[in-house]
Amino acid sequence: MGTMTLAVSRHGHACVRIERAGRALVVDPGVWSDLTVLDDAEVVLVTHEHPDHLALDALVARATAGLPVRAPGPVVAALEAAGAPADALRTVASGDELDAAGLRVRVLGERHVVIHPDLPVPANVAYLVEDLVLHPGDSYTPPPAGTAVDLLLQPLGAPWLRLGEAADYVRAVGPRRVVPIHDALLSDLGRGER
Template sequence: MSDPMTLTLGGHACIRFERDGRRLVVDPGSFSDLALLDDADAVLVTHEHPDHVDPAALVAALGRRDRLQVWAPAGVVDQLVAAGAPAERLHAAADGDAFTAAGFDVRAVGEAHAVIHPDLPPVTNVAYLVDGTVLHPGDSFTLPPAGVEVDLLLVPVSAPWLRLADAIDYVRAVGPRVASPIHDAILSDTGKALCDRLVSGLGGAQEYRRLTPGEPVAYTAV
């Protein structure tokens, strides 16, 4: 059993992890509540798409918070530096990297964004395994490292690159105790309900739990 933490969904793909007064935010993008950056100690970015990172907002947060650290793929780091972010607090993350961010143990996994269309150039996407138990894949179906048992999978359920059948198969492949849907800002309430019914019914996770944006939830891996 891991140390308890608090999770807060910031909308879409944005999640805040909090423990012992320290806060780690993943993928604060344009579809998210960027107020979560106001007290963040560290930020992880999976890839460059604006629904996962708002460069102007992140640069502004770095200006306000002199201890804020950011980890992201090298291309995102370059964009942030070009936008005026302090390079000494930006860290390039690549597959296999392990580091500590805001007191959380983090492992970067994978390097490829799911294919949107063959005519579009490929994009680097780094998934993040937090404390060895929670997997945030960004825009991918990246599997955890061999031998790692994921307790909580944050599973994307709607995107131009995504079939819901693939999301269901992803949950089956990872085999988490808990699956929570993310990446669904473009869905209506009816669409979210449909995703919940199918992914919870067919994915095979012991528990399927939809987080309410802005509502902190206590979480402890089993």
């Protein structure tokens, strides 16, 4: 990935680890993720409050042990209500820029894709790491104009996902590479076979 070599690995469903020079951040460790990925992470970024992206009890325990968590307001509120210490939590919103495990992260977007008109639309942010890796959570949030995304972490299976919209999103972002995420519903787990 250019001069800024990043290692990106998947850890179940929408959970990814992004690291450089032995320092790592984790995005969206949810209930279908391999949560051992948190063992040596320096910070966790959460896109939104759905349990497939937020393993609440595990993150409360990790935040209590000192692992910083960055997330939209509703996620921070849920973590605090479940007992996570406020000093381990930080609310992020579109337009924020942060240092996470030595990596520059831009926070983009505001809302989850509509699942159904009768259901509430939660807050959802996307994370753009080093202007190279884009994790949109459950959204079609585009990168800023002129950003040459190297790797798009593209949701593959979800109640809100429509194939044509997903294809249009990939075209609009124009990444060099696409790695599918958000795929538990298409696995043995999603079929109730494990």
